[in-house]
Amino acid sequence: MVIAVLLFIFIFFLKGENIFFNVLLPIQKSFYQLEAPSLSGDEFYRQLKIENVKLKKIQVENEVIRDHFNFLDKTKDNSVLARVIGQKSVAGFKWLLLDQGADKGIEPGLAVVDQNGVLIGVVVKVKDSVSYSQPIFDQHLSLAVDIITYDPLTQLPLENDINNPGIVSGIIQGEYGLTLKMKYIPLDKRINIGDAVITTGLEDNIRWGIVIGQVMEINKKPNDIFQEVIVKPLLTPNTKIVSIILP
Amino acid sequence: MSILKSICLIFFILILAALEFSSPLIPAEVSLIFILTILFLIKSGKDKIIKHILLISICGGILLDVYSIFSPGLFILSLILTIYFCYKFLLCKFDLNKSLSIFVFGLAAVLVYQVFILLISQFFYLINLSDLRISFDKFYWFALFQSIILNALLITAFSFVVRLCKNWKSDCRFLDNFTF
Numbered sequence: 185m186v187i188a189v190l191l192f193i194f195i196f197f198l199k200g201e202n203i204f205f206n207v208l209l210p211i212q213k214s215f216y217q218l219e220a221p222s223l224s225g226d227e228f229y230r231q232l233k234i235e236n237v238k239l240k241k242i243q244v245e246n247e248v249i250r251d252h253f254n255f256l257d258k259t260k261d262n263s264v265l266a267r268v269i270g271q272k273s274v275a276g277f278k279w280l281l282l283d284q285g286a287d288k289g290i291e292p293g294l295a296v297v298d299q300n301g302v303l304i305g306v307v308v309k310v311k312d313s314v315s316y317s318q319p320i321f322d323q324h325l326s327l328a329v330d331i332i333t334y335d336p337l338t339q340l341p342l343e344n345d346i347n348n349p350g351i352v353s354g355i356i357q358g359e360y361g362l363t364l365k366m367k368y369i370p371l372d373k374r375i376n377i378g379d380a381v382i383t384t385g386l387e388d389n390i391r392w393g394i395v396i397g398q399v400m401e402i403n404k405k406p407n408d409i410f411q412e413v414i415v416k417p418l419l420t421p422n423t424k425i426v427s428i429i430l431p
Numbered sequence: 432m433s434i435l436k437s438i439c440l441i442f443f444i445l446i447l448a449a450l451e452f453s454s455p456l457i458p459a460e461v462s463l464i465f466i467l468t469i470l471f472l473i474k475s476g477k478d479k480i481i482k483h484i485l486l487i488s489i490c491g492g493i494l495l496d497v498y499s500i501f502s503p504g505l506f507i508l509s510l511i512l513t514i515y516f517c518y519k520f521l522l523c524k525f526d527l528n529k530s531l532s533i534f535v536f537g538l539a540a541v542l543v544y545q546v547f548i549l550l551i552s553q554f555f556y557l558i559n560l561s562d563l564r565i566s567f568d569k570f571y572w573f574a575l576f577q578s579i580i581l582n583a584l585l586i587t588a589f590s591f592v593v594r595l596c597k598n599w600k601s602d603c604r605f606l607d608n609f610t611f
Contacts, residue, residue, distance in 0.1 A: 273459035
């Protein structure tokens with residue numbers, strides 16, 4: 185029992201967990217990789233096909249990384265590229281494991297984006313060499329967001345607010361791991377299907393303007409104080425390479 | 432319990448942890464380390480609790496805690512308390528030679544495990560050890576239902592396979608007596 189307690193203190197308070205990360209990270213990376221298409225054919229062509237598939241895997245990975253750099257070039261963000269090496273779900277909480285940690289400047293609360301710059305999650309916990317990201321679909325994650333509303337005919341911002349024309353603010357939350365619901369939008373605000381949803385910049389380490397999705401459905405009930413909006417996320421599903429945007 | 436067996440078991444638990452968190456084939460709600468613990472508990476039977484179970488609970492719990500966003504100690508405590516509860520109160524009520532009985536025992540064990548996770552996480556939230564609070568909404572019940580069914584099915588399947596292998600081994604030994 186004493187040994188167990190000492191082990192516990194060593195692992196969780198004296199950074200002993202880094203031993204597990206260093207040992208298990210290569211194994212985890214080999215499991216959680218980009219998928220290769222299946223092979224068939226006789227031995228000679230089979231070898232060629234195997235080589236071809238390996239090259240295609242590298243090509244796909246290069247294209248994803250190039251997309252990341254293209255996006256980051258345009259926005260001039262400081263960022264860290266990371267691989268998703270695992271995921272887990274317990275008691276309704278879902279999280280992703282990323283292979284970069286505090287030693288690269290990552291802190292809790294940072295935005296995690298895919299190769300197109302679309303928000304896919306928020307960093308919730310950081311260790312020296314790994315970090316944990318909660319996906320935006322997780323119902324325990326709430327984010328302050330803005331809807332950019334435009335009149336579809338004139339393409340001018342709708343006059344929802346004198347100080348911020350064309351912007352409606354609210355809170356977004358995941359549902360069933362599939363959709364996003366934006367709540368607490370005042371009933372008098374006009375929103376159109378197809379309007380863009382972006383981050384509002386009010387979260388500590390997340391800047392304004394990171395794309396989340398598009399308005400898909402508007403729920404307005406006569407007796408309610410607020411209206412709700414279903415948002416279609418624009419993220420790339422099953423992303424294996426992500427960027428963490430540094431403050 | 433020999434040192435070599437313990438080291439092999441620890442390596443096996445490390446590989447299981449890597450598989451559990453990183454294999455895209457394994458659903459996120461399945462806990463391989465928990466399943467291994469329950470299988471050892473079923474194997475040990477109602478008479479005694481073997482030291483391997485404690486080793487798996489502690490090592491497996493540490494790994495689950497290291498790779499989770501919850502506060503450290505949640506999974507270690509949940510595993511150890513679940514094993515103790517199952518050994519003391521549940522094992523005597525089930526016939527571990529029948530698959531249906533093992534399935535129901537698996538359902539009960541997973542439910543107990545999830546209840547302990549819930550209670551301990553709420554306690555950690557109360558004493559400010561953690562910012563994460565499990566809320567009793569429809570998503571929690573949905574995730575709970577998925578977790579119970581998947582883990583119980585896997586416990587039943589693996590224990591069935593283990594029993595099949597044991598029976599096959601004993602049949603082979605029986606047949607050896609008849610060779611000339």
